[in-house]
Amino acid sequence: MxxxxxxxxxxxxxxxxxxxxxxxxxxxxxxxxxxxxxxxxxxxxxxxxxxxxxxxxxxxxxxxxxxxxxxxxxxxxxxxxxxxxxxxxxxxxxxxxxxxxxxxxxxxxxxxxxxxxxxxxxxxxxxRQFYVHVTGGTMQSRSQYASFLGHIGGGQDRRVIGRRRGPSTPAPLLSPQQIAVIKDDAARFEDGNWLGDLRFRLLWSLLEETGVRIAEALLMRHRDWQPGTGTTAFIEVEPREDLRRRLRVKNQHFRRIYVGDELDDLYGEYLFLLAEHGFQFDDDDPIFINFYRGQIGRPLRAETVYDWIEGFKRRHPLLPAEWTPHWFRHFHATALLLAGIPPHVVQRRLGHQDINTLMRTYAHVTDDAEMRAAADWKMLIQRWGAAA
Structure with missing residues (x-):
């Protein structure tokens, strides 16, 4: 075996x-x-x-x-x-x-x-048996095998045994109310102070507002966060990987994501917290580090994040038991599409190489929005009459 x-x-x-x-x-x-x-x-x-x-x-x-x-x-x-x-x-x-x-x-x-x-x-x-070469919509015999670049010369190779996709189901996501519960469980601002683990509140807020993947967040360094000083704050996702932590920026593509003042202010509060705890850091150090367990000051591992989630699920059994950090990404994409943001802008923000990936994953969102628009029959008739 x-x-x-x-x-x-x-x-x-x-x-x-x-x-x-x-x-x-x-x-x-x-x-x-x-x-x-x-x-x-x-x-x-x-x-x-x-x-x-x-x-x-x-x-x-x-x-x-x-x-x-x-x-x-x-x-x-x-x-x-x-x-x-x-x-x-x-x-x-x-x-x-x-x-x-x-x-x-x-x-x-x-x-x-x-x-x-x-x-x-x-x-x-x-x-040669596993592929057929297709030219102009016509399949040639299985003996006609082209190279990896065969499609450049006209036509392309297609698999004889296709990859069947399962039934399409909507991407799972958290509601705004559920996300609020998760963030408040991590840390809550009371009587002029943050109570709890502000590090996790920043992590969940970052995933919610930017749609970055958990690996991208854990690999982020302080120099990747450009605070707003008279301009709009932004973060940069750099092609980066850490094989020890089994983390890698998917597709290894750079992208810039602009963020709001509230998230930027939360990052500032987090920097003050680091200083109060005596952590020495520079621009090339990771943003998210160990505070209470493991090697203090070392980069935060995904396993620690999932341990926090397991504890949260025991404290809040009414929330979906299967939720993962990736659900924040689905929430972010869904919110943007429902707000009318063009799909190609959402694609760039999420870092998808192909817009078809976005449209296939969130087809139900755009379809539902279009169907709701079509339900306003009176408005459509008036628009048709005005165009005539």
């Missing part, structure tokens, strides 16, 4: 895949190293390593050479994942709960990328 193994070397944290003899599987390692060199996210490398470990396990159990596989093998692999690892040739008397569509899709994508890589660097022909 092949397994994914975490490897730590100095400040580098990555994953490799070992075979049943506990040896690194060279073809998989070559592909994973290519992903590392191309600066793929460590989370992507980890996910792909897990998918390829499952694929190699299937090959080992069947005694099959990895270079001689076909579409049927890939389909069998996808079915195996959906059935939680059971052999698709054996009828299960008590079938397990099916795996998530995204989990299956990610593993299949890893296998397809692995073979496409080896088709180019090593001439392994298996990838």
């Amino acid at each position: 092949a397994v994914r193994q975490r490897v730590v070397a100095g400040d580098e944290v990555t994953h490799v895949v070992l075979d049943r003899e506990w040896k690194v599987i060279a073809p998989i390692e070559d592909y994973l190293e290519y992903l590392r060199q191309e600066q793929y996210s460590p989370h992507t490398v980890r996910s792909y390593a897990g998918g390829l470990a499952s694929w190699w396990t299937l090959l080992e159990q069947r005694g099959q050479d990895w270079r001689h596989v076909g579409v049927d093998d890939l389909a069998r692999f996808a079915r195996r994942l959906r059935d939680r690892g059971s052999d698709p040739t054996v009828l299960a008397l008590r079938p397990s709960k099916p795996a998530a569509t995204s989990t299956v899709g990610s593993a299949v994508t890893a296998v397809l990328g692995f073979y496409r890589y080896h088709a180019i660097v090593g001439g392994v022909p298996a990838a």
